[in-house]
Amino acid sequence: MKRRLFLGAALGGLAGSLFDPIRGFAQDASARAKPLNLKIMGLKTFVVNAGSLNWVFCKVYTNAGLIGLGEGSVTSKEATIAAAIQEHERFLVGKDPTDIELLWQGMYRFPRWRGGPILNSAISAVEIALWDILGQALGVPIYKLLGGAARSRVRMYVDVGSTPEEFLRARELGYTAAKATPLSPDQNLVSPTKMIRDGVSKLQAIRKAVGDDFDIAVDAHGRCTTTMAIDFCTRVEDLDLLFVEEPTQLEDLGELALLREKTKTHLATGERSFTKYGFADFCSRHLVDYIQPDVCHAGGILELKKIGVLAETYRVNLAPHNPQSLVSTMASLHVDATTPSAAIQESTLNRTAWLQDLFEGTGPEVKQGYAELPTRPGLGVTLNEKVAAAHPYKPTNRPEYRFGDGSVTDQ
Incomplete structure (x- = not known):
């Protein structure tokens, strides 16, 4: 207390x-x-x-x-x-x-x-x-109202699959980093030993393909128990990963502190934490190397900027979470542009034709793995309501992962 x-x-x-x-x-x-x-x-x-x-x-x-x-x-x-x-x-x-x-x-x-x-x-x-x-x-542009530029461009990484071919494709597109989710249940069944072993093997193949100078990030997605997290993070130490994201769940920071003591692998978390208050312990206790607030969940643009200042105070890197649309991407980039602690920004490669129409061709300009600073007034992205109406809401459910005995697992 x-x-x-x-x-x-x-x-x-x-x-x-x-x-x-x-x-x-x-x-x-x-x-x-x-x-x-x-x-x-x-x-x-x-x-x-x-x-x-x-x-x-x-x-x-x-x-x-x-x-x-x-x-x-x-x-x-x-x-x-x-x-x-x-x-x-x-x-x-x-x-x-x-x-x-x-x-x-x-x-x-x-x-x-x-x-x-x-x-x-x-x-x-x-x-x-x-x-x-x-x-x-x-x-x-919004970032001009938040103190102006702290950098001339923003380094990006892309979410890809867990094969060497997908990482090589990201490199061909000019990116210098990409993220995999190698800890995959088999038909929604989590077999701890096999999942860790297969995940390590996938990352070894990726590292061999891309060489030493391409950054590999890993999303563990909160799927590991404490022992699984320790096992996985210690076994990938020689792969020099950019970070392992969400290696533990959120309820007990002591679990994250224990993992921190057991491994030298860089750790990241924060996509399911909210406001500056949710990041105080991560930063002040140096529990992770990267914090990952999401501008769509953590409180918006100004709150993300405050979290970035908190990270800067404790010399922790800011790597905003962003698997969402170009609206989220642009909002994140405005904060990245003006925040010294911002190290790298998550993005996706989902660029189908109708999505270009949805945002009327607006969004970030990415060259050789870096996003140019926004130039349009405001957010810099628009939403076409007619295209939006042509793709109405459809209820979706997340996968139901279980252990072999039928008990429910985290994700």
Whole structure:
């Protein structure tokens, strides 16, 4: 209890000092937009089926015709998150969309019930849309309102399969890093020893194919028990991985601390953690080498920036999680652009023709594995409602993984 009180007091002190300049950037930008007398007129959600999952978007409408776009996709809970986003409308209508910090605090604190993936993702979606409005109103990319550039481009990695051929394809496209998910259940059955052994073999083949200078990231996806995580991470130490993501579950940080003591493999986690409070222990205790907040879940653009400052304070790398759409990608890139601790950004290669139509050809410009800094005002991506309507919501379920005795496993 004493330790938790100490950490709470420490984070409170950080909030009063480290985060003040960030709030100052937001407040200054809001003040510049005040003469426009912007007011929120309404909010609308869009759930778009993208195959095995659905994306959840929201648009915030203003009296000046400016429309902000945000995303809060949560797999297998898309209808629930859409309802949670829509519930913010009655609080937002009539308010100034440029008062982003004030509105965030209201959405987070006024309902009393807070936290978790649904409520935080709903706030995140709205918050991203508010920044889109502010950037459009002032005619500048969002990152310019957060302190400006901390780098000239953003290093990217792509999510691929777990074969050498897929990694070689990523390298041919100019990327210098890619991520595999080699710990795969066999027909939804988890056989711990076999899964670890096969996963290690897959990574050995990938390393042999790509050589020593291509970075290999691994997503363990929270599928390991404590003993499995220790076994896997120690057995891949000689492969010099970029990181192993989510090697443990979230409920007990002591498990992560134990793994940290047992292996020299670089560790990462954070996609299912929320707000700056959820990252205090990861950073202050140096439990991981990379934190992975998701802009669509952790609280939005400004909260992701605050988490990045927290990471910088403790010399931990920021590697935002992002398996979602181009809305999430662009929101992440604006934070990466202006945050010194941002080391690398997750992205996907899903570029089918209708997705290009969905976002009207907007999105990041990637050259040789690096994204150029955004140049368009606001978020820099748009959503075509007609294309969205042509791909309506379809309920999806996640796989049901089990051990050989029929008991339920994590994922």
